[in-house]
Amino acid sequence: MSGFEPLPQTPAEVFHMPPESLTCKECQTKYPLEASYVCERCFGPLEVAYGSPAAGVDPGALRRRIQAGPQSLWRYRDFLPLEGPPPRTALPAGWTPLLRADRLAERLGLRELWIKNDAANPTHSFKDRVVAVALARAIELGFEVLACASTGNLANAVAAHAAAAGLDSYVFIPADLEEPKVLATGVYGTHLVAIRGNYDDVNRLCTEVSGEHPWAFVNINMRPYYSEGSKTIGFEIAEQLGWELPDRIVAPVASGSLFTKVARGLEQWLELGLLDGELPTMNGAQAAGCSPVATAFAAGHDVCRPVKPDTIAKSLAIGNPADGPYALELARRTGGAVNAVDDDEIRAGIKLLAETTGIFTETAGGVTVAVLAQLAERGEIDPDERVVAVITGEGLKTIDCARDTFETYEIDSTYDDFEASVPLPGTVAA
Amino acid sequence: MPVVVKIPTQLRAATGGAASATVEGATVGEVLDALYEQFDDLRDRIADDGGLRRFVNVYIGGEDIRFLDGLDTVVGDGDEVTILPAVAGG
Numbered sequence: 001m002s003g004f005e006p007l008p009q010t011p012a013e014v015f016h017m018p019p020e021s022l023t024c025k026e027c028q029t030k031y032p033l034e035a036s037y038v039c040e041r042c043f044g045p046l047e048v049a050y051g052s053p054a055a056g057v058d059p060g061a062l063r064r065r066i067q068a069g070p071q072s073l074w075r076y077r078d079f080l081p082l083e084g085p086p087p088r089t090a091l092p093a094g095w096t097p098l099l100r101a102d103r104l105a106e107r108l109g110l111r112e113l114w115i116k117n118d119a120a121n122p123t124h125s126f127k128d129r130v131v132a133v134a135l136a137r138a139i140e141l142g143f144e145v146l147a148c149a150s151t152g153n154l155a156n157a158v159a160a161h162a163a164a165a166g167l168d169s170y171v172f173i174p175a176d177l178e179e180p181k182v183l184a185t186g187v188y189g190t191h192l193v194a195i196r197g198n199y200d201d202v203n204r205l206c207t208e209v210s211g212e213h214p215w216a217f218v219n220i221n222m223r224p225y226y227s228e229g230s231k232t233i234g235f236e237i238a239e240q241l242g243w244e245l246p247d248r249i250v251a252p253v254a255s256g257s258l259f260t261k262v263a264r265g266l267e268q269w270l271e272l273g274l275l276d277g278e279l280p281t282m283n284g285a286q287a288a289g290c291s292p293v294a295t296a297f298a299a300g301h302d303v304c305r306p307v308k309p310d311t312i313a314k315s316l317a318i319g320n321p322a323d324g325p326y327a328l329e330l331a332r333r334t335g336g337a338v339n340a341v342d343d344d345e346i347r348a349g350i351k352l353l354a355e356t357t358g359i360f361t362e363t364a365g366g367v368t369v370a371v372l373a374q375l376a377e378r379g380e381i382d383p384d385e386r387v388v389a390v391i392t393g394e395g396l397k398t399i400d401c402a403r404d405t406f407e408t409y410e411i412d413s414t415y416d417d418f419e420a421s422v423p424l425p426g427t428v429a430a
Numbered sequence: 431m432p433v434v435v436k437i438p439t440q441l442r443a444a445t446g447g448a449a450s451a452t453v454e455g456a457t458v459g460e461v462l463d464a465l466y467e468q469f470d471d472l473r474d475r476i477a478d479d480g481g482l483r484r485f486v487n488v489y490i491g492g493e494d495i496r497f498l499d500g501l502d503t504v505v506g507d508g509d510e511v512t513i514l515p516a517v518a519g520g
Binding site: 321 | 474492494517519
């Protein structure tokens with residue numbers, strides 16, 4: 001199925017939240033809906049501002065309209081910053097499973113736990129969502145080259161989506177990235193540029209390059225559109241819970257974009273009356289080896305001091321997080337927190353999720369599960385809460401983390417050796 | 431000593447389109463003050479209460495000055511100071 005199929009548009013059900021401007025989050029200066037991301041007055045970040053829907057909102061009709069949409073994030077097209085339909089070549093990102101995780105809940109002493117498994121995207125991470133939106137807008141704005149600064153997952157997504165749409169692409173990564181992420185990018189036929197430096201060095205160079213070349217850098221000059229794609233994680237969680245909100249969401253924090261935009265999507269639906277209740281408690285998860293936001297949270301600061309990353313969670317290894325201040329504000333406003341876990345806890349988190357749910361996540365997911373476990377152990381989650389953990393990527397991309405974490409019984413092909421060497425269920429090896 | 435400052439595209443309206451400027455200064459702070467004297471409109475956009483606005487990053491030789499001595503970081507002859515928006519990436 002292509003990523004886009006026309007939404008039903010009967011006169012009673014036409015709805016669209018029209019994107020009106022890019023607005024500075026700091027000083028509210030408005031800019032046209034072009035490829036820009038920085039306020040020229042105060043250097044603050046620009047965000048897409050929407051107008052009110054033309055007609056009054058009938059929540060029931062709007063829910064039916066969404067449910068009749070395609071099984072991809074384009075079912076939420078009305079809430080995304082596009083002028084027209086997305087390109088027909090778009091890879092169908094989103095509409096990933098929300099799975100009830102009773103065995104993991106039991107291990108953690110929780111009543112109701114759900115896993116939003118965004119590894120089930122075309123290139124196996126949530127980055128397909130943000131790239132899908134950025135690409136669609138880039139085509140509307142006439143760009144012919146897609147580009148990004150990436151910790152790996154975004155590299156996969158930009159290369160794949162550009163290939164599907166027939167655009168040229170440039171992908172900039174740190175040279176020490178995990179090999180599976182490098183291979184799963186190069187295969188799509190992109191210009192792969194490996195920088196001798198960390199992600200923040202890559203990001204700095206790309207910020208300079210984006211000022212000099214007319215390319216759509218999805219997470220730089222297209223960032224206001226790109227980041228809107230993460231709202232669809234929040235939309236899906238609510239729709240898949242039967243148009244209800246969870247009490248708490250645990251999600252990883254790298255730049256803070258996903259974390260803040262999941263909540264932004266839910267806020268928009270609360271404002272429209274599509275959902276009732278309050279914003280969930282938002283818990284952010286970082287790796288201790290790169291935890292500028294968790295450190296600022298613990299210290300009571302409202303800005304983040306940059307750090308030099310040193311963690312196995314490379315997809316979260318952003319030492320200079322662009323949305324750090326907003327992630328801090330969101331966690332505090334919702335009664336949540338931003339916590340950090342070390343590399344051993346991350347490996348344990350990966351294994352715990354795998355052993356209790358059958359989901360193999362990458363290191364970022366290990367961070368999220370480990371922080372969830374930490375919160376549960378500390379008694380910071382009421383056992384009656386409905387909790388959602390956002391798993392953003394696939395374990396095969398960081399497969400080295402699984403090495404030496406289990407036993408393999410290597411035996412001769414004889415029944416006797418099998419009997420002698422392999423323990424029966426419920427027993428341990430001799 | 432003369433130092434080259436690279437200006438991001440978003441600030442070039444305040445520099446008459448110039449992508450870089452050569453100014454004198456012994457520290458990053460002095461370099462920026464000299465830059466503001468040359469292009470007065472830059473001051474409001476970058477500076478805030480004696481420091482930098484929170485979404486402004488300044489680099490010297492590719493290193494974020496917050497890993498060095500901030501605005502007190504000493505600059506050497508031929509060093510390149512780069513001003514960039516902080517909101518990219520992720």
